[in-house]
Amino acid sequence: EAGVAQSPRYKIIEKRQSVAFWCNPISGHATLYWYQQILGQGPKLLIQFQNNGVVDDSQLPKDRFSAERLKGVDSTLKIQPAKLEDSAVYLCASSPSYNEQFFGPGTRLTVL
């Protein structure tokens, strides 16, 4: 069974630029999550999708972050404009049920 795919794996941008990350969940998983993990901290949930719909985006900085999940499969997370404090690993996870989550390899973002 293929795991959660993410791209790119690494991205370096300058502040005020925009960036987009892509995630392809495990086939059949209805729930998809985006997390931000800053070095030395645990992952923080940014947004949770159930099929096409948003379940929780309470911690998503909506003035600069946006996310969508087209056709209930792939998802993209965008940051525009980026700030220095956005430097982190962005993890995508998918789940066949409410509890068990499978993480992708992550995208390491560096904002200069």
Add this chain to the structure above:
Amino acid sequence: QKEVEQNSGPLSVPEGAIASLNCTYSDRGSQSFFWYRQYSGKSPELIMFIYSNGDKEDGRFTAQLNKASQYVSLLIRDSQPSDSATYLCAVIHEKLTFGTGTRLTIIP
């Protein structure tokens, strides 16, 4: 008060000994509890989950949950160097909330 608290470590344990990792949580309504292992530069992987008070064993791993005291722990028996990683405690109330993780080093 943080929602999920863990000692950041590092915790050093001799090979073959028992490693004990602890986690406390603030929300009494929390229902599900998870332990993830994260190797440096890698993404978290689920190793144990527990829903009910008491112990749950899976191979060398035992998760312990005490809802009255609001803590959950993970014991690793016969620790191996490959167990060296950061262990993240995660709790579900309305969403999955992670602690900051405990860095465990197994000393050969």
